[in-house]
Amino acid sequence: MMKIYFAGSIRGGRVDAALYRRIIAYLQRNHVVLTEHVGDLSLSVLERGRASDSAIYLQDTSWLRDCDLLIAECTCPSLGVGYELAYAEQLGKPCHLFYRKDQVQLSAMLTGDPYFKIYPYQNEQELFDLLDSILTGNND
Amino acid sequence: MMKIYFAGSIRGGRVDAALYRRIIAYLQRNHVVLTEHVGDLSLSVLERGRASDSAIYLQDTSWLRDCDLLIAECTCPSLGVGYELAYAEQLGKPCHLFYRKDQVQLSAMLTGDPYFKIYPYQNEQELFDLLDSILTGNND
Numbered sequence: 001m002m003k004i005y006f007a008g009s010i011r012g013g014r015v016d017a018a019l020y021r022r023i024i025a026y027l028q029r030n031h032v033v034l035t036e037h038v039g040d041l042s043l044s045v046l047e048r049g050r051a052s053d054s055a056i057y058l059q060d061t062s063w064l065r066d067c068d069l070l071i072a073e074c075t076c077p078s079l080g081v082g083y084e085l086a087y088a089e090q091l092g093k094p095c096h097l098f099y100r101k102d103q104v105q106l107s108a109m110l111t112g113d114p115y116f117k118i119y120p121y122q123n124e125q126e127l128f129d130l131l132d133s134i135l136t137g138n139n140d
Numbered sequence: 141m142m143k144i145y146f147a148g149s150i151r152g153g154r155v156d157a158a159l160y161r162r163i164i165a166y167l168q169r170n171h172v173v174l175t176e177h178v179g180d181l182s183l184s185v186l187e188r189g190r191a192s193d194s195a196i197y198l199q200d201t202s203w204l205r206d207c208d209l210l211i212a213e214c215t216c217p218s219l220g221v222g223y224e225l226a227y228a229e230q231l232g233k234p235c236h237l238f239y240r241k242d243q244v245q246l247s248a249m250l251t252g253d254p255y256f257k258i259y260p261y262q263n264e265q266e267l268f269d270l271l272d273s274i275l276t277g278n279n280d
Contacts, residue, residue, distance in 0.1 A: 010247070046245055054253075055252070080250070082220060082221060082225075086224075109197055112193035114190075
């Protein structure tokens with residue numbers, strides 16, 4: 001059982017929030033997802049002021065240090081996810097990035113960084129199959 | 141004369157590209173902007189494949205190491221800008237973030253991180269006045 005940091009857009013846009021929830025539920029069958037709230041459809045996306053947002057930042061960076069690996073859904077552009085990816089890379093955490101290639105062009109700061117494992121996908125079944133491979137260690 | 145890394149969305153969306161160009165031109169009156177291409181309205185936003193995107197990544201991270209400070213326009217969510225901000229923070233580079241508060245909610249990974257200097261603004265004159273303060277060292 002692994003501790004997974006799932007990264008998805010919150011204030012950058014919630015268009016994929018229901019997908020995040022399904023990914024998190026899929027991961028939770030056998031693992032712990034530290035960032036379960038990313039899939040909460042009623043999660044507030046409002047700024048709380050810098051002092052209060054600081055508590056979110058401290059919690060998320062603590063989870064980044066604590067996790068075994070990071071899984072990011074990158075289709076919806078997000079400053080926070082970009083930040084989390086650089087932060088996780090700095091910590092040496094394995095980072096697996098997913099995106100729907102027919103919908104977006106992924107940043108060259110991610111595709112150009114050999115550290116990241118990147119998986120374009122077309123439909124959810126393909127995504128879940130890729131997750132199975134990663135979580136059973138058969139993705140290399 | 142300072143070397144400035146200007147960060148703005150490329151593949152995340154070019155809705156603010158003309159604004160980026162005006163900001164860069166403003167900075168260039170007295171300083172060097174390493175990332176002048178971010179304001180190029182004809183810049184391609186297409187992925188080039190991982191090997192070719194690697195050249196972009198190596199150039200941009202080299203500029204991040206070389207710059208004196210980073211200025212980011214964060215209104216348009218961008219994975220690349222989020223990554224660059226974490227990377228610049230890691231290097232200890234001063235980071236000044238601008239966004240139009242009436243249009244977006246900034247990520248808690250940025251507003252919650254006390255390292256970043258964050259400037260909500262409402263119009264371009266206010267933005268340029270803030271840039272003047274930063275570049276003359278009167279922003280504290």
